[in-house]
Structure formats: C-alpha cells, structure tokens
Amino acid sequence: MNNSTIADHFALLSKLMDIHGENSFKTKTYSIAAFHIERLEEQLTDTDRNTYGSIKGLGASVAAKIIELIDTGKMKALDDLLADTPAGILEMLELKGVGPKKIHVIWKEMGIASVGELEYACIENRLTRYKGFGEKTQVKILESINFYNQNKGHFLYAQIHELFPSIQNYLEKIFGTDKVWNTGNYYRQLPTLHELEFIVAEKLEFIKQKFQTAYPPELLEETANSVLYKLNNGLRLRVYAILEGIPQFLFSTSSAPEFSKAFQQRFYDGNFESTTFSSESEIFEKANLPYIPACLRESVSIIDRAGQNDMPTLIQVSDIKGIVHNHSTWSDGLFTIEDMARALIDKKMEYLVISDHSRSAAYANGLTEERIIQQQQVIDELNKKLAPFRIYKSIECDILGDGSLDYSNEVLATFDLVIASVHSNLYMSETKAMERLMKAIENPYTTILGHLTGRLLLSRNGYPIDHKKIIEACVAHNVVIEINANPHRLDLDWSWIEYAMNKGALLSINPDAHTIEGFDDIRYGVIAAQKGGLTPSCNLSSFSLAAFEDFISKRKAAIISNT
DSSP: OOHHHHHHHHHHHHHHHHHTTOOHHHHHHHHHHHHHHHTOSSOGGGSOGGGGGGSTTOOHHHHHHHHHHHHHSOOHHHHHHHHTSOHHHHHHTTSTTOOHHHHHIIIIITOOOSHHHHHHHHHTTOGGGSTTOOHHHHHHHHHHHHHHHHHTTOEEHHHHHHHHHHHHHHHHHHHOGGGEEEEHHHHTTOSEESEEEEEESSOHHHHHHHTOOSSOOEEEEEOSSEEEEEOTTSOEEEEEEOOSOHHHHHHHHTSOHHHHHHHHHHHTTTOTTTSOOSSHHHHHHTTTOOOOOGGGTTSHHHHHHHHTTOOOOOOOGGGOOEEEEEOOTTTTOSSOHHHHHHHHHHTTOOEEEEEEEBTTOGGGTOBOHHHHHHHHHHHHHHHHHHTTSEEEEEEEEEBOTTSOBSSOHHHHTTSSEEEEEOOSOOOOOHHHHHHHHHHHHHSTTOOEEOSTTOOBTTTBOOOOOOHHHHHHHHHHTTOEEEEEOSTTTOBSOGGGHHHHHHTTOOEEEEOOBSSSGGGGGHHHHHHHHHHTTOOGGGBGGGSOHHHHHHHHHHHHHHHHHTO
C-alpha cells in the first residue's frame, strides 16, 4: 500500500467525520495527516514503524491507524463511518463545490440523502431557506450536479490510454491480430471518452460466445452488428461485428460526421459503400489524397489542405526539447530542482523551466520576494554545476482579480520568463474573465498565458472567454499560449490550435509537472496538440536550447526597449 492510498483513506475519514458532525479538531487532525503523508519522500511501508508518530503532521493516533491499514488493508474508524453513510451521501462528495460541511447540512438538516433529491430541491429553490445556502450557492450546486450527470461514465483520454493495450491484446488473443481494429473516439484522440470501440471481423454470435467467460462483463446493449459491454472498471466497450467493407466502416466510425459526409460526396459521389478497398489508407489513395490520420478528420478544411498537399507535419513527443512549467519543493512540487534537472538530463532534454507558484497561492506555499531571491541563487549554482544543461528562472504568477500580476514589474524582471495563470475566483462572467485575462496579456512581463480557461475535464467547466480575441491579443503582445498537458486540463483546447497557428501565435506544450513522473504528461499534450494540427515550429518547448535562449533574450530586449 503506497503513501497516496494511505493519504486517500485519511482524507476520506476526515470528510466523513465532518459530514457526520464530529469534533472539528479530530477531523482536521486526519486532514493534516493526509496532506503530509501525500508529500513524504519515502514510502511508509519502507519506514521504521516506530518513527511514524514523530513524522511531521502525524502522531500516535494516526500512526496506529497507518499500521492497522498496512497490516489489514482496512481502517475500522473509516469502515464504521462508511457503514453509517448512505451511498447517495458518498456520491455527493463527487460534486465540485459541495464540501463535507455543506453535505452535513444537506443531509442532517434538509433530510436529503441523494444527488437526485438534491437536484430536485435546487430546482424547487429549497436550499435558500438554510443558512449558508444563498441563491448563488444553489445555482452553483445545480450546475455542478448537471455537470456531474453529463460526465458520469466518461473517462479522460489518459485513463483509457493506460487501459487500451491490455484490452487490445485481449481481443487480439481471442480473435487474432488480423481481425481486430481500434476505431471511434479513442482512435480520433478526443480528450474524453465514454466508450472504447473495436471492429472484429467475426459474426456477432461468435463474439458474444467468446465473452461468456467465468466472469462475463455486463451486457448493456445489442444491435444488429454490435454489442456494448460494461467492464469492471466502469468503461464501456463496444465491439462491432463486421465481415465486409471493414475499411469503409473503420473510416466512418473514426471520422467526424461533417468530415465523412463531405469526403464521400466529393470523391465517391454515392459509390463509397460499393467501392472495394483493401485498407483504410487505400480510401485516400483512390481519392488521390495523402493519408489523413483519424485525429485530423474533423472538418472540411483538412480535406482542402490535403488536396493542396498542405498537410501539417504533426508534432511528436520526440520533438520536445525542454520541459516548461514545473513545480519543485519550493512550492507544491515533490522533488528538488536538482532532482528534476537530473531526471531531464537522463531523458536527453536540454533545459528545464522551474515555475513555482507565486505568493498569493498561499495554499501551495507560493514564493515570497525573499524566497524568490534564494531560489534564483540556487538555480545559478545548479546551472554552473549541470552545464551545458540549463535551468530557467520562472514563476507561475497568479493573475489577480483585477488582472494585475502577483508581483511588481521590478520583481517580474528578475525572471527569465513569467507564466501568468488564473487560480482564484474561477466562476466569472465572460466580461470579467476577458477583462482579467486581457490586462494580464498586456503586462510586458507575461511570457506565457497558462491553462487558458482554468477547466478541469469532467470536473469543472472553464470560465467563458472569447477565444479569438484572446488569441489575437496574445499574438499582438508576443505572449505564448500554453497547451497544458496535464490530462485533466489539456487547455488550450485542441479545437483552437489551428486558429491560433493561422494567426501567427506561438504555443507551448507544458506538463505543469509537480513530480518527476509528471514530465511524462507531455505525451498527452502532444496527443491533444496533434488533433489540433500543431507543428513543431509553432511549439516553444520544441525549441532547441540555443533557439529557446534566443527567444528569451529577444523578448527581454524588447521589454527594455519599450520601457
């Protein structure tokens, strides 16, 4: 059992105690314990048990529960609370913006014990009768419920990416490698999915028979040519039984309807289904077009580009030369700057941009001006030690409520580059969001605009903005637009990448890494960027060390000349 799992148990214990109205001092004790356990460098299972009680943020009571959890896989205090908590109350913990103390009131005072009941109460405007539940709170809860219901059963691309090889290997094992094709939204590289789709060249009854194992998955739906199963992890797996016209079926199920319809009308004039193809690629060959990968089959414009031999050379993970936007132990990261730098040296990367949180992010141990000076001295020493590898001094600077940045220009000038991001007051009108972002973009020290809309996929919608105006403002002020590669963000959304490139914007795939393992999220940013047609030349983190240094130097010179 690793530290993260142990921390999750204590975090849930704290929340349930709050929901049940237990002593706030005790609940806070377990919440603090979860926080510190999550950030321990050494696994508790590898640590002397006699020292648990002396670890910062723990104590004798917590230590005893950790030992119980490691030895038995259970925690009696947590199990007792779970047994006394209705399933609907536990489900409420999935609602964003509805914390344990609010759930306590909803359950104990309002008598509501399920998300469905809560939704109905909001629609009936019942919550506003209770202290702490004003009209705005009620609206936000209803929005959160709607969002939760819409995305129930959906998965991040990254989650499916981890599961995909085992599922594909299983299907190929029982049906043969020459009879299985992946298709659908995973093949198209969409950022979220609700089911994984495969084509199998067998009869439907034979496919169903193969799924009748000792522990068969739940059959949700059956059509004339497909079956839909629900796997144990909640993922829905759709299998199409296709014996003829497989290339056409693969093309149709892995293309956006707009693209598929226009392509067939333009090149096959009603003869698409009756034409014989040996492979998916031959569909394009007979149309005298270069192959258009599934990730780009979204709109008619890519067909026009293919006809003009103007297909983009899509960015690859191998094109990333440096890792931009990372957090170290100076704020809320789990590794030292040197540890992160050495990990990137091992990966043959050329540079690291450290962008710890700014002072307003007190929850993330944001840097005071005094600590900025100390960190920059450490970076100077490391650059001497690790040359020719280079560490750049940066900050993820909060965009404050009025659009100003978290430090004075004099402090911002000490950084090689500044990533400006919104982390607070996320529920804004479009007018407020635009005012805030535009002012930050106009600040001469803003180098990169971080996670543009603040969205968290399947958890929180981004604040509304006019993407075109923001992109055009970034181009006008020489501000790079981040493609945040964290699989929960993938923000800027892929659908705006082509527009940004056409306007001359420079983008940057950045992992927003808080751990060394987080560097690998770059692959998800690349996958999302490919869908938008991003090329290496338009991506800042694809710049070589020399090109990156030249970019920084020219930008600093431009600031000086304009002041």
